[in-house]
Amino acid sequence: MKTTSAANTYADVTDHREFCIGLRDALPIFWGYLSVGFAFGMLAVKTGFPIWAPILMSMTQLSGTGQFATVHVTEAGGGVPEIILAVTVLNLRYVLMALSISQKIDPSMPAWKRMIAALGDTDEIIAVALKRNTLITLSYMAGLTACSYAGWNLGTILVAAGASFLSPNLIGALGMALYAMFVAIIIPEARANRAVLFTVCTAAAANIVLRILPHAVRPADSWTILISGVAAACAGAALNTFQNRRSRRNPTCSRM
Amino acid sequence: MLPDVTDAVSPAVGLTHLQIAAAVISGAAVTYVLRAVPLLCLRKRVENPFLISLLRLLPYGLLSAMIFPDIFSAADSTAASSAGFFAAAAAASLNAKLTCVALAACAAAYIFLVLAQGG
Numbered sequence: 001m002k003t004t005s006a007a008n009t010y011a012d013v014t015d016h017r018e019f020c021i022g023l024r025d026a027l028p029i030f031w032g033y034l035s036v037g038f039a040f041g042m043l044a045v046k047t048g049f050p051i052w053a054p055i056l057m058s059m060t061q062l063s064g065t066g067q068f069a070t071v072h073v074t075e076a077g078g079g080v081p082e083i084i085l086a087v088t089v090l091n092l093r094y095v096l097m098a099l100s101i102s103q104k105i106d107p108s109m110p111a112w113k114r115m116i117a118a119l120g121d122t123d124e125i126i127a128v129a130l131k132r133n134t135l136i137t138l139s140y141m142a143g144l145t146a147c148s149y150a151g152w153n154l155g156t157i158l159v160a161a162g163a164s165f166l167s168p169n170l171i172g173a174l175g176m177a178l179y180a181m182f183v184a185i186i187i188p189e190a191r192a193n194r195a196v197l198f199t200v201c202t203a204a205a206a207n208i209v210l211r212i213l214p215h216a217v218r219p220a221d222s223w224t225i226l227i228s229g230v231a232a233a234c235a236g237a238a239l240n241t242f243q244n245r246r247s248r249r250n251p252t253c254s255r256m
Numbered sequence: 257m258l259p260d261v262t263d264a265v266s267p268a269v270g271l272t273h274l275q276i277a278a279a280v281i282s283g284a285a286v287t288y289v290l291r292a293v294p295l296l297c298l299r300k301r302v303e304n305p306f307l308i309s310l311l312r313l314l315p316y317g318l319l320s321a322m323i324f325p326d327i328f329s330a331a332d333s334t335a336a337s338s339a340g341f342f343a344a345a346a347a348a349s350l351n352a353k354l355t356c357v358a359l360a361a362c363a364a365a366y367i368f369l370v371l372a373q374g375g
Contacts (some may be wrong), residue, residue: 028358053276060284070283074271080282087286093318094287098294100311107299114299118292123322128354130315169373172332173340173366179327180344180361182319187348189316195309196316203317204324211325229318236317237309244305 010106011132015139022143025131028181029124029144030151035174036064037155043068047075051160058156062122062149065090065222090222093229097126104129104136113138120145124178127185195240203232331365333372340365 011018037058044054049071057067069086078086098121105117117138125144129136190197206228210218219227271279302308331337343364347357 025354028354031355031358031362049276050273053280056277057280057283060280061287063287066283066287070279074276074279079275080278083279083282084286087283088290091287091290094290095294096314096318098291099298100315102295102298103302103308103311105295107301109299111296114295115292118288118295121291121295123319126315127319131354168332169366169369172336172369173362175330175332176327176337176340176344176361176365177358179323179330180340180347180358181354182323183327183341183344183361184348184352184354184357186316186319186323187345188351191349195313199313199317200320203320207321208325225318225321229314229321231317232320233310233313233317236313237306240309240313241306 009134010137011134011140015137018137018139019143019146022140022145023147024143025128026125026144026147028177028184029128029148031174032124032177032181033148033151034155034158035171035177037152038158038171039155039175040064040067040071041156041159044071045159047071049074054156055153055160058153062120062145062152063091063094092222093123093226094121096230097121097123101126101129101136104132106135106137109138117141120148122148124148124181127182131185195236198239199232199236202235203228206232332369335372336365336368339368 011021013021040058041051041054044057044067045051054067054071057070061067061070066087069090070083073083073086098118101121105114109117117136120141125141125148128144129141132140186196186200190200207224210224210228211221218224302311327341328334328337331340340361344357344361347360352360
C-alpha cells in the first residue's frame with residue numbers, strides 16, 4: 001500500500017498555476033455547492049430568518065452540516081452554548097479529515113499558512129485534495145476554496161434574488177453532484193488498493209445497517225457516519241498493518 | 257418574490273438581530289476551530305505504520321459512510337437518485353474526470369425527474 005509520505009515533492013509549477021489548477025479541480029464542488037447553498041438559503045428563509053442571516057452564515061462558515069444545525073438549533077430556541085455543542089458534534093469529522101490532509105502538507109508550512117488553508121477544510125475540498133499525488137500547497141488550497149466558496153455563496157444569494165429561473169427539477173438533479181463526486185474519488189482508489197476497497201465496503205455496509213436500526217436505539221445520522229467511517233478505517237488499517245508485517249517476514253506473500 | 261426584510265424578527269424565530277448574529281458567529285467559530293486545530297497541532301509526519309494507514313483510510317471510510325445510503329435520496333426521488341448513482345459509478349469506472357462524473361449523475365437524475373412528471 002502506498003503511504004501518504006510517498007508524495008513528498010511539490011508539483012513543479014508556479015503558485016499562480018497551482019491556484020488555477022485548484023480553481024479548475026473545484027468545478028464539480030462549485031456545481032454541487034450551488035445546489036446545497038440554495039437549499040440552505042431556502043430552508044433558513046422558510047424557517048423565518050432574515051435573508052442576511054443565511055448569507056452571513058454561508059460567508060463565514062462554508063459547512064453544510066454546521067449551517068443547517070445552526071438554523072435548526074436556533075429555531076428550536078437554543079442559544080450560543082447549544083449551537084456550539086451541536087456544531088461540534090456534527091462537524092467532529094472535520095478533525096479527522098484535517099488530520100488526514102495534514103500528512104499531505106509540507107511539515108515546514110508556517111502556522112499562518114495553515115490557518116488560511118484550514119478555512120476551506122470541507123469534506124468535499126479535502127476529498128478533492130486527496131486525489132493529488134503531490135504535496136498540497138497553500139496556493140492549490142486557496143484555488144479549491146475560492147471556487148467552492150463562490151458556488152456556496154452564489155447559491156445562498158440566489159435565494160435572496162428570487163431565483164425563479166432555477167426549476168425544482170434542476171435543483172434536485174444538482175443535489176447529485178457532491179455525492180457523484182465522492183463516488184468518483186472513491187472508485188479509482190478502491191480498485192487500485194485493497195485496503196481502501198475493504199474500508200469503503202465496510203463503512204457503507206456498517207452505515208446502512210446502523211440506519212435501518214429501529215428508531216429507539218438508532219444514533220443520530222452524524223454519529224452513524226462517524227462510527228461506521230472510523231470503525232471501517234481502523235479495521236482496514238489493522239488488516240493492512242498485519243498483512244504488511246507478515247509479508248515482510250515472508251516476502252512471497254502478496255502485499256495488500 | 258424578494259423576501260421582506262422588514263419583518264426580519266419573525267415569530268418563527270423570535271430573536272433580535274443581535275441574537276441571530278451571535279448564533280451565526282458562534283457556529284462559524286466552532287467550525288473553524290475544528291478545521292484549524294488539527295492542522296496546527298499535527299505538523300510532523302506520522303511514523304507508526306498503523307497510524308499512517310489509518311490517516312490515509314479515514315477519509316475513504318467517512319466519505320463512503322456519507323454516500324451510503326444517502327445518495328439514494330439525493331435527488332428528490334429514489335428512482336432519479338439511483339439513476340444518478342449508477343451514472344456516477346459507470347463514469348467513475350471509466351476513469352472520467354470529477355466534473356464529468358458529476359455532470360453525468362446530474363443529467364441522469366434530471367432526465368428521470370422530468371420523465372417522472374410525465375414529460
